[in-house]
Amino acid sequence: MKKATDFFFDALANKNRFNILMHLRNKEICAGELQKNLGIGQTNLSHDLKCLLNCGFIIMRKDGRKRVYKINTETKGLVDEVAKHVKIYERYLKKCGILKEEKNGRI
């Protein structure tokens, strides 16, 4: 049985979803615009936004036929914290040797 921490990382440790959060750090954006900015396919984006929404990381309001998304305060704090840590450990992470260098690639 999965625990809250498992769900937390399932939600956050996804490239597309984390990118969405990064983009929402300082402004509200509608789905279509996110799609253009991030280059995520429409279907994936929709699934990912719903996930983030259901998890409570972002909030949504309708504006005509668009849906406008905004990050919530605590999540913004966490995303900033993660970004900070990534910067600190960047050089180690990139030469870990256990984590795969490329998607689908050899170490």
Add this chain to the structure above:
Amino acid sequence: MKKATDFFFDALANKNRFNILMHLRNKEICAGELQKNLGIGQTNLSHDLKCLLNCGFIIMRKDGRKRVYKINTETKGLVDEVAKHVKIYERYLKKCGILKEEKNGRI
């Protein structure tokens, strides 16, 4: 090409690896003891410890034929922060509906 953030989550968002960090939050432990406490297989544990070590999240010292591991300060801060956030969002995460409820299971 993977970026630092991708490696960061590859390293941290792994159940075993995050559990190891949780266990190392307040004390040093050797590999064998971690194995007993966490119920991870020897091989996996070894791979995971090496990963965390290479990423700079933990440090190691040899003690006879044992290897004793300790979390570093910044990582401890991050792990605590994550634990805090998991607590805040727990109820939402568990009923996301997009994230799978069980490994290998239906939503």
Add this chain to the structure above:
DNA sequence: TTTATATATGATAAAAATATCATATAATCA
């Protein structure tokens, strides 16, 4: 009230991560 735009849904294919297996090394002790 038909058409267009914006986004959602669910099934499955494709890709990636994790666990397991067999074996290797390193340190200590008899």
Add this chain to the structure above:
DNA sequence: TGATTATATGATATTTTTATCATATATAAA
């Protein structure tokens, strides 16, 4: 030195995650 304990390594099987496809719905405008 040979045996034992503690841990590491690399290849591959297994499982899980992510992307894609086909289609649906919701809102607005013509």
